[in-house]
Amino acid sequence: MSLADLLRKGRQAEQLMMDPLFLEAVQSVRTGIQAQIEDSDFSQADQREDAYRMLRALKAVTGQIEKHIRAAKGAEAEEQEKLRAVKRVAEIRGK
DSSP: OOOOHHHHHHHHHHHHOOOOOHHHHHHHHHHHHHHHHHHTTTOOOHHHHHHHHHHHHHHHHHHHHHHHHHHHHOOOOOOHHEEEEEHHHHHHHHH
């Protein structure tokens, strides 16, 4: 993946994680799943397991979005460091 693609995906992911509607939807889904777990009868182990897997899947989705943000920030920091190194070399050669 190119640096431009990585940065674009990072920006999109960051926008998504700051979007109030998306955050509200994630929280609403999470709360609903947690209620399914908490409100289940003792005999409903299969339903609790299904709800737990849904909770893990939701966490995986948000984790993947956050991974894009971290990757973009890391790549951006790396590019900035490369630029600083080039400037330092140019300054040294210029002296």
